[in-house]
Amino acid sequence: MKKIIIVGGVAGGATAAARLRRLNEDAEIILFERGEHISFANCGLPYYIGETIKQREKLLVQTVEGMTNRFQLDIRTQTEVVKINPIEKVIEAKNLKTGVKYVESYDTIILSPGASPIIPSFNGLEKANNVFTLRNIPDTDRIKSFVDTNKPQKATVVGGGFIGLEMAENLVERGIEVTLVEMADQVMAPLDKEMAAIVHEHLFEHGIQLLLKDGVKAFHENGQKIELNSGKIIGQDIVILSIGVKPESKLAKEANIAVHERGGILVNEYFETSQKDIYAIGDAIVINDYIAKEETFIPLAGPANRQGRMVANNILGKKEPYLGTLGSGIAKVFELSVATTGLNEKVLQSKNKEYEVIHIHPASHATYYPGATPISLKVLYDKNTLNILGAQAVGKNGVDKRMDVIATAIRGNLSILELAELELTYAPPFSSAKDPVNMVGYVASNIIDDEMETIQWYEVDELVNNGATLIDVREKEEFANGAIEGAVNISLTELRNKLPELDSTRPVYVHCQVGLRGYLACRILKNHGYQAINVDGGYKTYELAKRWK
């Protein structure tokens, strides 16, 4: 009979335990969890604070009793594994309630300790009693009780990642005025800047004060004031630190398990660490980026759960290789859904990849049916292989669907052109006869077949400054409502008649509102012998990116 010890009982650990039992009735399975709860709704915590989730017990997806009975597990909560001895094949556990330490032998270990919030050693932090991080249920209870009791009026959220944005939204839901401080020039690092701009605008519309390119220097007055790197002083009643997380790899390191220089536990494709019979999964490990084929650290619940099942399979005799993590993620930000998969343009630029970009702004469903809202969709592909490299989408409806379709297309090795051929379900309440994802494929084929060249929003100003011809092909009224400096307005409808006015020896840059009419203008121009280049994503992408730069 095999004796398997699992360290950490949340996403991956709990899944592994259940899977092990389903495969084998005889194994002895001991699940150690430092905290009080196993398998809780970690992605739901902000919504309990914001009171969208009203009952605390909803957060307890599995109870210790329930899992123990159903899967015949030996679950030991509030017990920390403090040491692993891979030579003797024993671990040392410490009961956190009694302080008693004891030794347990093992045949196999699964490490699933997760990742913990990063808390820099800010000056004055030690005196602050209103600064919180959010990882587990006790953290949640602390924050909720602080909000319920102290009724803070102002909050500062430090860090504009997933948790930071979700916390900002949920504090606003509680009637609190929120300032969001972010070191980078944008929130949500997986997005590129012009896509993040849409989120910035939405945060602004919801009254959140956004302080970009700034960070915390020190806490003052017991946390009532924060001094920022810029010298600015902001006041608040509560602070959420959501700067990021770091893999919990101390236990592994001390057991001489190979660990990445940035902290994650190193594993092979079967989740085996450098020490025999010790496996690791979840947010604590370094994984392979599915697209870049490089080591990286992507803490996400979906992959952690999948790894939990796979590691159990591998321990009990299968050989299932993990092919890497794509990094598909989504966040609700007030009415917006913000989703990404794969690599973004920043990363591709840093890798000197030969990529191409497509921005479109289609409607979530047929516009003649009520309720359609725009989606801003950006897709990146490899110029040479035509492989899809990544995608980003922001909008009120149908964002998750399009991102999931693209993530599936990536997994199925479909080229950017094959997106046009996808046969997706269509009826007016759900989509358009040409779904946004199909549209990406069509735009790609226009570029690839040389029907249209494009430039990006960040290339426009320099061209105009250097005297390039930029034609705004929107209608007069649209142009009057705001236009790119230096652009000349010749609407698409007038274009054929005004061709004689254009210098055919120089390239003609065109743009419209979202890109479609610009493409049509390019076709007319190219068919008449001009070199025509469309501004990808049109005025909408350009203007938003500039406004929220």
Add this chain to the structure above:
Amino acid sequence: MKKIIIVGGVAGGATAAARLRRLNEDAEIILFERGEHISFANCGLPYYIGETIKQREKLLVQTVEGMTNRFQLDIRTQTEVVKINPIEKVIEAKNLKTGVKYVESYDTIILSPGASPIIPSFNGLEKANNVFTLRNIPDTDRIKSFVDTNKPQKATVVGGGFIGLEMAENLVERGIEVTLVEMADQVMAPLDKEMAAIVHEHLFEHGIQLLLKDGVKAFHENGQKIELNSGKIIGQDIVILSIGVKPESKLAKEANIAVHERGGILVNEYFETSQKDIYAIGDAIVINDYIAKEETFIPLAGPANRQGRMVANNILGKKEPYLGTLGSGIAKVFELSVATTGLNEKVLQSKNKEYEVIHIHPASHATYYPGATPISLKVLYDKNTLNILGAQAVGKNGVDKRMDVIATAIRGNLSILELAELELTYAPPFSSAKDPVNMVGYVASNIIDDEMETIQWYEVDELVNNGATLIDVREKEEFANGAIEGAVNISLTELRNKLPELDSTRPVYVHCQVGLRGYLACRILKNHGYQAINVDGGYKTYELAKRWK
């Protein structure tokens, strides 16, 4: 300069015209449309009658003027092409307003005439003035005006396909009592019976009287009464005939273009008909079924639009083969979304395919976050190749997303097992860490790896009648609320202790509510040496299918 004639200006025809112009400024493009409108919102028509779409002009997606200007087209509405002479390369057109006929030469023709509603020659139909079919805007105007003016209280919809169901819903929205008559034993032929049962229940909840396995025999009293095949007489103030559509292939046939025995125009993968320089696309053609690789007839807006672009490409020098139609479709039926892709079980049975079935009933998103609703998802795969053959889903939320992901997976040649590996976007408002599509992959791997055998709902009764042991592993209270006749209740929690009571020489059939606990029970039983078989989809699938049989 090329002269291209397009016959039919709605989905495929209008797309082809625009695409031709984008590719070529010089071609002469004449678009003939028998009706008054081009490129209208054909999928939106029922919703204008139901007043969800409030403005009639919303149905006019493109106007003749708009398209003429933008794409320099020669659009001739209310003009029917009545004859094609492929030898002389001329057509004869008839202006339906003036009756004047004239001849037009061509280099290339694109036939995009669509499909027309089937109207059997029922006795008494000629005297009825309240019987309508729905294909275009004049039809829509007629129905809406009849409803607005005559304020019918009772309606009969004949035919329970997409249009029938959408019309039934929209008539109910107008306060009309609806009876739906359907010849088959279920609505929505692309669904299998137990999935259609969910729709039957929903129609019933919305007060629609459903008469299955019955059809119209004759109309009486000027359409105020219908005599059904069963002998039943039903009364109504308005009748919608939505029995189905047939390809409009008369013109093609008369031009000696090869046509299928059931009426569709035959084309090769480049949409070339049997006559040189004549192409055909859209609802009028016979297409290749993407999965079955057989000729079939699937009238859908998405494929028609795609074909419109492809045929234009092919005419102007590309060689893009059409790989077939998957048949991805969706309908809103009151609060339900009903979606399908690929082949269903009925078709697979008729083809004697070796397929396997999976039914699951997951939540649309994490249940701890408000608003989650169940999705019933059925997926079929090839037992030998593990290719996905088709899927069906019914539920209130997130149905379109899952079907689109599966349709994409099929297009990417992913096996049923690879659905488990899809990395889809997850946050509690959108999904679960294990998305329903992932769950299908997990269930499949349980079956394929022999962790679990399953039987289908329709196999249960015979087994029980023959004395098989069927254990209901739900809790006592669930069992008491309704159970399969002959099932014995041993809850999953009790199962391990009660194993000694079970005869290990005979197979043990188990079931729970939706299939998950049944699977866990199977694992316990199999790990203890029993042959255990789970009822796929659980009591939920069985009970619904039986109740609405």
